[in-house]
Amino acid sequence: MTNPTSIQKILSRETPKNGEKSHFVIKTTQFRPIAFRVFTKKYNLNLNRKSLECLSTYVANRLGSTWKTNCESVLDEIARTWKRMHESTPIVSHELLVPILNSLTVPHEPQNVELARMPSIDPAAVLNRSRGSEIKVNVDVKSQFKVIDAFKMPYYEYQSSRRFFERSTKKLSLLPQAESFTNMYQRRLQVIQHRISQNDAFQSTSFHRTFSNGGQTSITPIRSLLGRAGSDFLLFGQLNLRPDGKPWLEDLDSQVELDVSQCAWGMGWFFPGCLVLVNGQFLENGKFLVFEVCHPPIEKRDATLRHQANLDTLGLNLDTNQLAYIRRAEREFQNAYFVICADLHLDDRQTFIALEKMLGMYENNIDELPVTFIFCGSFYSTAFHNTGTSLQYKEHFNEFATLLEKFPGICKDCQLVFIPGPNDPWTCNGISMLPQQPIPPYFVNRIRRVSKNAIFTSNPSRISFFSREIVIFRDNITGRFQRNSFHVEKPERPTTSDKREDASSLEVHQTQLKRKLVKTLLDQAHLSPFLHWKRPVLWDYDYALSLYPVPDCMAIVDTSIPAFNVHYAGCTSFNPGALIVGNYISWQEVRPLVKQVKCIKEHL
Known part of the structure; x- marks a missing residue:
């Protein structure tokens, strides 16, 4: 010492x-x-x-x-x-x-060369630098691109006594003990509870405006309702369904049955498993008469990192000076972009025609190649089976490798990221447990030989690009929200038969749909906020689905709905849709450093 x-x-x-x-x-x-x-x-x-x-x-x-x-x-x-x-x-x-x-x-170099992407910077030089001076940076864009597998993300455990997230040394398992099941839901609730406690609006009288009847501004634990019938309360907890189909709300200590006959539902989807704020009155019969339900307030990324400065969910180990250097450097690469597409059914010949046309457009413009191509599954049109499908699945990836050989510029200079979908390996009848393991190397060896930059990662997965965090999640989640929602809004019929009004009504409905999707996910701070019997999750790795803090960009790859991009709470969320739609091929170009998304559509 x-x-x-x-x-x-x-x-x-x-x-x-x-x-x-x-x-x-x-x-x-x-x-x-x-x-x-x-x-x-x-x-x-x-x-x-x-x-x-x-x-x-x-x-x-x-x-x-x-x-x-x-x-x-x-x-x-x-x-x-x-x-x-x-x-x-x-x-x-x-x-x-x-x-x-x-x-x-x-002066020293970072000890962990693999994780630290920048050399250390002399703090004195940073402090003595004038604000108006121009700093020349010499950064390789490829060194700033890192894919983080869901199974390799560091695990942070919430310390309720200190109201702080601390990195855990717990050994995680695919087959954990039973206590991991309860810890999974407890952590989800604690994340939102902590976020609410940090919200300034919630602590001020302005929070009255959230509820039209001027409800309570402090959250009452459910166990404290006993003996207080006739009073109004604001509750927080998880929505659930009893075996008889009746809704109820539970927190860490207790539960109460809900009467939603007079309920006004807020913006977003509400379903078994979601965490909500409930305003209403406790009745003599032990039920809670609900006036209004809404999602918990969002917290922007900068605000989270201000009071949880040690939260390094990607495991990059960047200190303050390295991060400041990276943020200065990224100003020189505002036009750096990603290409993302989904549903590459390799057993369909049309897919190869579409891919050849898309890749050819970028190969011919070699001076402005994207940083990465993100290929999201499913890579097969039907659910993968171990018997009979394995050989065909491998052969189709070999054909894809043959196609990639035609584009040497892309294979050499671009990162090729492959994210599995619902029909890819590690699924059972089209249903996979989240997070989903990467496509096994056995099927993709030839692609790895064609391109040394091929990366096969999990679903979901994270990308760190300079100071930005990008989440990529492949799941047809919109339909699951709609099927399990407590409150189903009936679309209004147009008052006239004018086709232009019909088209306008459809456009408004689609806009509302994508906004509800983004708001629900970010407000819930989770990519799959369902109960385990609706969407299976690996208990020990549920934290890898967390959206706390809010990412800079989020790809919700849902091929059951049209492509979109939505800005909410400082996060740019987008969906490329399916690669082939009718006689068109479509994909998106994403510029994460400026949070811009461009949808591209070409004739097949």
């Missing part, structure tokens, strides 16, 4: 030649509030007296008289480094702090 007295030696390395800052002293009473704001409020870390004095000495020698305006950036980097190295230790001890300060003082 490093000798505590060596801190003075460490700090002396940064003393300027003129010695101006070497004698600068920061009063502990001035330094403590800033350190508390960064370490305790932002990172949930506790400082003792010795570690606080150590930090103040370090900052004084490093920043001198400018410490008040610049020290938060330095403290933020120290706190992040502590969380990476001593995540399970919430108390910052002097003995363990000294080596960290030493490592930040001496």
